Amino acid sequence: xxDLDTTxxxxxxxxxxxxxxxxxxxxxxxxxxxxxxxxxxxHAGFQGASMQQICAAAEMSPGALYRYFPSKEAIIGAITExxxxxxxxxxxxxxxxxxVVDGFVTAAMAHVRHMHESGNASLFTEIRAESxxxxxxDLTCQSAMGTxxxxxxxxxxxxxxxxxxxxxxxxxAMLPMIIAxxxxxxxxxxxxxxxxxxxxxxxxxxxxxxxxxxxxxxNANDN
Amino acid sequence: xxDLDTTxxxxxxxxxxxxxxxxxxxxxxxxxxxxxxxxxxxHAGFQGASMQQICAAAEMSPGALYRYFPSKEAIIGAITExxxxxxxxxxxxxxxxxxVVDGFVTAAMAHVRHMHESGNASLFTEIRAESxxxxxxDLTCQSAMGTxxxxxxxxxxxxxxxxxxxxxxxxxAMLPMIIAxxxxxxxxxxxxxxxxxxxxxxxxxxxxxxxxxxxxxxNANDN
DNA sequence: TCCGAAAGAGCGAACGTTCATTCTCATTTA
DNA sequence: TAAATGAGAATGAACGTTCGCTCTTTCGGA
Numbered sequence: 001x002x003d004l005d006t007t008x009x010x011x012x013x014x015x016x017x018x019x020x021x022x023x024x025x026x027x028x029x030x031x032x033x034x035x036x037x038x039x040x041x042x043h044a045g046f047q048g049a050s051m052q053q054i055c056a057a058a059e060m061s062p063g064a065l066y067r068y069f070p071s072k073e074a075i076i077g078a079i080t081e082x083x084x085x086x087x088x089x090x091x092x093x094x095x096x097x098x099x100v101v102d103g104f105v106t107a108a109m110a111h112v113r114h115m116h117e118s119g120n121a122s123l124f125t126e127i128r129a130e131s132x133x134x135x136x137x138d139l140t141c142q143s144a145m146g147t148x149x150x151x152x153x154x155x156x157x158x159x160x161x162x163x164x165x166x167x168x169x170x171x172x173a174m175l176p177m178i179i180a181x182x183x184x185x186x187x188x189x190x191x192x193x194x195x196x197x198x199x200x201x202x203x204x205x206x207x208x209x210x211x212x213x214x215x216x217x218x219n220a221n222d223n
Numbered sequence: 224x225x226d227l228d229t230t231x232x233x234x235x236x237x238x239x240x241x242x243x244x245x246x247x248x249x250x251x252x253x254x255x256x257x258x259x260x261x262x263x264x265x266h267a268g269f270q271g272a273s274m275q276q277i278c279a280a281a282e283m284s285p286g287a288l289y290r291y292f293p294s295k296e297a298i299i300g301a302i303t304e305x306x307x308x309x310x311x312x313x314x315x316x317x318x319x320x321x322x323v324v325d326g327f328v329t330a331a332m333a334h335v336r337h338m339h340e341s342g343n344a345s346l347f348t349e350i351r352a353e354s355x356x357x358x359x360x361d362l363t364c365q366s367a368m369g370t371x372x373x374x375x376x377x378x379x380x381x382x383x384x385x386x387x388x389x390x391x392x393x394x395x396a397m398l399p400m401i402i403a404x405x406x407x408x409x410x411x412x413x414x415x416x417x418x419x420x421x422x423x424x425x426x427x428x429x430x431x432x433x434x435x436x437x438x439x440x441x442n443a444n445d446n
Numbered sequence: 447t448c449c450g451a452a453a454g455a456g457c458g459a460a461c462g463t464t465c466a467t468t469c470t471c472a473t474t475t476a
Numbered sequence: 477t478a479a480a481t482g483a484g485a486a487t488g489a490a491c492g493t494t495c496g497c498t499c500t501t502t503c504g505g506a
Contacts, residue, residue, distance in 0.1 A: 063458065132348055177423065180413060184406040286468080286482060
């Protein structure tokens, strides 16, 4: 409900009564449609939700809606792009944390928390299922995750070069696995199943340490 | 293609020309329909694939097909049940291995390998997406995973009681997380993305050891 | 300041298509 | 011969999208 509500407070004309320019109003209507569509998609699926239902949820007629999006597919594409880039954004903060393990765990926990609070787990699952057969959606996902993965790669490579970590497998193999694990945790929305956040964080930290093997001090215990 | 081809060789009448009883033939036709439907579902989704397409793939008319399944939903249900119980079967072998870490890693790797070879990753993703909104499908998934989880629980609890492992978080929290991680790995079909099976196994072993903390020998290195 | 035309925004009935399912009738099987 | 199996045209509903129309907003020129 609050995800796409990007109301632009800057560049306001000053008046509080009719302050919106044409473009602003248009953008706001597009967000309204996307929010309505998201609700429909979540409980009927991309193909199961009809345009009529989306129109009803957005409180507008088909004729009006089609002035903003040329097709149902375009709405799906826009929602996917917004959702994926929002997810990618969360991981960007990670790269500023000098402690690799902390940075990772913090970002991953933020991701889990966000998925739980926004209730986007089933939307994400829907997107993932669609990406398996819809090339355009797949490209959007790959693009978003590719950015994350590249940043992630640089981040870990830097830590390796500085001798801070010594990953148990090479980066090219590890990165897709980490992302896969993250997806599994995201889809399952564990907090909603009664798994406490503390437990998730503990297990995540233990796991990440085992994978990355931080070398803060001389710790001569290899397998 | 070979998943549901459970041809029954036992109870054969002996003749090789027309050896099938009525019931056997019926079962075989149902499998044929399910295989055809699976193909359609994989590349169009449950809702995107039409009955006409499924009929064409199964090489039969709608009238004939409806003698075997009362609705499209029934086909989806049958496929889900077969797929989920097949997955659950893989994990059952784990519980016979006395070494917990080995048993786990072996079963998980079998799962990853099976997902890759059968090309069922996208079917599984579709099932998972459907389970988010279709209660019947959700129940099927929960039932299958519940069985796995219960067996898993007993297995790990036994190892704890024997002092073989000392999990880093309590079982009730750990089990859903392990299953979630497994799902993430399954959905992403890492081998198809060029991640070698060796790397997956290494990371899995390292991770599992960190989570379960096996105590084979006195290993006084805690954090 | 006001006018009128052009463009934007909205409506909802209607379009042609496709959907899941059913019906009737023929053929095969026990 | 009765039941099971199969075919495929037919059915009504629902789909995504379009169309023609009205109402509102914008804005240059008198």
